[in-house]
Amino acid sequence: MLALLAVTAAGCATNKEELLTHGGRTMQDIWRQEAGDGGSGGNVAGRQLLDARQSLRRPLIKADEQAAAAQQARYTRTAANEIQRQFHRLPNPDLVMYVFPHLAGSDPVPVPGYSTVFPLYQRVQYAMPGERVEDY
Known part of the structure; x- marks a missing residue:
């Protein structure tokens, strides 16, 4: 317990100025130097940046x-190009699925086999103008 008290007292005895020295410069001085508003180094850097721009x-x-x-x-959009599509639809092929004969429901009822068609992608996708120009 005594050791913990000694460590705590030693931690509180440190000085902020000893740990975080800034050489007498204020935050505003540091900002001005780095931003090129004053000082020797920042002004040169600011001038080089301005010349590059x-x-x-x-x-x-x-x-x-x-x-x-x-x-x-x-x-x-004008009357001349209104009838032309600028954003062409991308292909969305149909998939054909065959469902085999099976029993369905809580009272098993026979269902004959059948085919169903659904699109490959869920949503319709569009190309950017000029990206894809051939007709589908």
């Missing part, structure tokens, strides 16, 4: 604007 940016030219309009027009 700037190299990826470019202005749109007329050809880009016309190509975007043409591509969007493919998905726009």
